[in-house]
Amino acid sequence: MVPPLALDIDGTLTTADGRIDPRVFERLPTWDAPVVFATGKAFPYPVALATFLGLPIRVVAENGGVVHADGETSIRANPAAPQAAAEAFLERGGSLGWGTDETVNRWRETEVAAAPDADESLLRSVAASTDDVDLIDTGYAFHLTSPTVSKGDGLRLVAEALELAPDAFVAIGDSENDVSTFDVVGRSYAVANADQAATTAADVVLEESFADGTMAVLDTLHTAANR
Structure with a gap:
C-alpha cells in the first residue's frame, strides 16, 4: 500500500510561478492513504485546498500553530x-x-x-x-x-488522531519550516528548489523542482507499492 503523505504547499505543490500544479487535482484525490497538508499558510488556505480536492481536512497550518484532524481544530499558540x-x-x-x-x-x-x-x-x-x-x-x-510549535509537532497530533505512527508518513517540502516534519516522518524528500535547511535535513534531495519533484516522488511510491 502507498504511505500516508505530509505535503507542504508553496514550492512543493506549486509551479515556479506560484500556481497549484493541475496534476495535484488528478493525483491526490486518488491517493489510497491519508494526505496531510502541512504549511505556513493561514488555516483557510489548506482547508480550501483539501475541500476542492475532495479530501478529508487534515491540516497543519501556520507552521504548527493551527492543527485540524478528526473534525476538530486546535489553536496551539498564543498570537x-x-x-x-x-x-x-x-x-x-x-x-x-x-x-x-x-x-x-x-x-x-x-x-x-x-x-x-x-x-x-x-x-x-x-x-x-x-x-x-x-x-x-x-x-x-x-x-x-511561536517557538513552542512546529509543523512536526502538528503532524504528530494529526497522526495520533489517525491512529498512525508519524514515521509511517512520507514528507515532501522545500523550506526550513519543513525540517521539523522531516525529523518525525519515516522518509523525507526535498524538491530541487528547496533551501539549504531543507536539503540538509531531507533523506533525499530530488533532481526535479516544485511540483515536478512531488509528482516524481508519488510515481516512485506508487510503483513500489504495486510491485
Whole structure:
C-alpha cells in the first residue's frame, strides 16, 4: 500500500510561478492513504485546498500553530507575542510589505507574516529581542511565530488522531519550516528548489523542482507499492 503523505504547499505543490500544479487535482484525490497538508499558510488556505480536492481536512497550518484532524481544530499558540513583535517592527520603521492586501494576515490566528522583501535584518533584531518569538523564512514570507510549535509537532497530533505512527508518513517540502516534519516522518524528500535547511535535513534531495519533484516522488511510491 502507498504511505500516508505530509505535503507542504508553496514550492512543493506549486509551479515556479506560484500556481497549484493541475496534476495535484488528478493525483491526490486518488491517493489510497491519508494526505496531510502541512504549511505556513493561514488555516483557510489548506482547508480550501483539501475541500476542492475532495479530501478529508487534515491540516497543519501556520507552521504548527493551527492543527485540524478528526473534525476538530486546535489553536496551539498564543498570537500575542508575534503580534507585539510585528507592532514593534512597524514602530521601528519596518513594513510588512503586502501593501493594501490584507488577506495574507487577515485569517492568521497564531502568527504574523511579512513579505519576502521586508527588512530582514530589522525583523531578526525584533524577533531576537524576545524569547517568545521565532522568525522563520520560508522563501515566500517571513513568519513571526511561536517557538513552542512546529509543523512536526502538528503532524504528530494529526497522526495520533489517525491512529498512525508519524514515521509511517512520507514528507515532501522545500523550506526550513519543513525540517521539523522531516525529523518525525519515516522518509523525507526535498524538491530541487528547496533551501539549504531543507536539503540538509531531507533523506533525499530530488533532481526535479516544485511540483515536478512531488509528482516524481508519488510515481516512485506508487510503483513500489504495486510491485
